[in-house]
Amino acid sequence: MNPKKPKPTAVRIETPTPSGGGVSRRSFFNFLWGALGLAALAELVWVAFSFLSPGKRSAGDQPANAVVSAGAVESFPPGTVEAFQRGQFYLVRLDGGGFLALSCKCTHLGCTVPWVAKEKKFLCPCHASSFDITGNVTAAPAPRALDVFPVTIENNIVKVDTSRRIKRSGFEAKQVTYPPKG
């Protein structure tokens, strides 16, 4: 800080360097200590980070009820939206009869979007994004369509796999699952 004040000069103990001109024993050990210290620090940080990371779940931890049986095909009239609180998704039956399972989390910041039946759209209460019945964005700031979960229909029962969230930029026909004909 103060330039007038002379800095105390450190007392150096000179150690003879080997005549070969290589590294002295002292500097070699100093280097070794430094390197070991850094390695120990890196290990500590690594242990702390692994301890704190959310962790790789083993198969046993997967919730057994990840696949939600929503109900029989006929119980969902075309053009309607049914909320499933437990799986956090909406089961949508489009006018064409196909099924779509939409995540109820707004793609903007994760608020739950309620279905407003009167206006036929999902309206986010947090930043006023809105989505149509297929999950497409009709008003920003949401950057992409609502996520979907895979829908399967077995023995006339609609099932939704809530463990596999699929991100998409917009609605495409191939995302819709139709009940088998006949």
Next chain:
Amino acid sequence: MVKIIRNFASFFNLSSRREDPGSPHRIFKTLVFHIRPRMVAERTLRFTLTFGLGGTAVVLVTLQLFTGILLKFAYEPFPVQAYDSLTRLQAGLAFGQFIRNIHFWSANFLVGVLFLHGLRVFFTGAFRPPRRVNWIVGLSLFVLVLAANLTGYLLPWDQLAYWATTICLGMLEYIPGIGQRLQQWVMGGPQLGPATLRNFFALHTAVLPVVIVALMTYHFWKTRKAGGLVVPHSPLEVPEEKPAMVPSHPNLLLREAAVALSAIAFVLTVALLFDAPLGLPANPGLSPNPTKAPWYFAGVQEMLVHFHPTFALLIVLAFALAAFSLLPYLGGSAGSTGVWFISAIGRRTAVAGAVASGLITPLAVILDEAVVDFAGWMPGWPPEISNGLIPAALFIGLLAGVTIAIKKAFRAPRPETVQALVVFLVVMFVMLTIICAIFRGESMALRWPGI
């Protein structure tokens, strides 16, 4: 008896060096003067140099530690129990509601006081060398206090806490590259749940207090190293080689005590009159309408209404933090220190910046709400461009325009121009905060408050 006092005195290294070593008064003074300076520059004592803001912040942090430790004895960090433990605390424990009120209000005041303290340091030039590093330490402390506030906000586990935290953590996802992993890491899983509460509780009650207190100590030590507070001298004056010094006791200590007691009295009064809010228990299936971030993040939330999240975050976090950290290195050297707003030109440009921002910000918000719709005008373009790049470019263009206009109109030197730009940004941020916190109602639509 005397022997006991003498032994006690040896705790503070007083031994028998001076006369009357065992006097409690001396013990106190020696301890105090190990922390506070013995002498202070007379001109730094003027109240309008600092408004006692740094000291008030220390008092509030102390209140936080004291009430926080008490609350920790009553709180249970598990999703459903958390809310129950709060209702039990408020209804059943003696002074439970009062202690929580103090903790709540003093946390909120701390954000405001630190914000003003930062402005004070900036506008009196106390961020210039030799106080550059301490400016960055102070900024870090502000960020840490915001983190402490945010982590504390979740703990009551009511609707307010759950959804405000959801949207705050939702912002993390948009940090380019590491966003999603960072979000998962902070949340402790794919969504807000018991793991998030556990993480936030640990951060709030162990990690952050320790780091904040440690960094505060460093902050004060650096202030002492810089020779105490910045000694005011005007542009024409040659800085004194040795400013007139007066003993800290009673000159400084009595002033500090007055500020501390006033701050405590104020917090206690507010805590007696107004209860800390506690909404309905958290319901992950239902976002209240509207869902707002805590008020100190409302400015950021307002930006999210207007910009694509990646750009809102880049502008707010990266740009603002980088710019404010670099201020001592970019601001140029001013002719004065310790003088509010540098000089006469500085005062005029600061007012110009404030007025310009006060007019432009609400106008821009209303315009964007009513007229501008880049996404609609540019169908087929990705939202990163229509809602991100284009408004961001306009924003940076606006800043450049304001800078040039002020430089030209006032023939302002560099420090005064930089200062006016900072005033512009600060007023803008304050306006955005007010707009989001007060002027937005259901579905985040603009409305007049109270209607």
